[in-house]
Amino acid sequence: MRTDYDFKNSSLFGPVAFRPEFNNFEQINVAQAWSLFFTGSNEDKIFDSRPETGRFFTQVAGVTVLAVAVWGTFFTGI
Known part of the structure; x- marks a missing residue:
């Protein structure tokens, strides 16, 4: 069995938010x-x-915040 995967990139398995290509202060x-x-x-x-x-x-x-307010x-009894 032969695989050509290169898993040497340390940010491959880390969180997306800390990857160099993601964290350039771009709008999401x-x-x-x-x-x-x-x-x-x-x-x-x-999504x-x-x-x-x-x-x-969103x-x-x-609506949940509004309903709680x-x-x-x-119904607070004040």
Whole structure:
């Protein structure tokens, strides 16, 4: 069995956020941000084929914060 893989690159198995080609202060989109969040910075392209998934998670997080604020306002007993 012959393999032609070159695994000598030390940043190959490390987190994406610390790779030299990623960390150039470039803008990332919402899908990449949620991909990094859910994979613990190991992958930034799991939601790239569907960018609306990133917007969905952002809206769910916003609605959750709003619901908790409304709940706290009406049911605190003050």
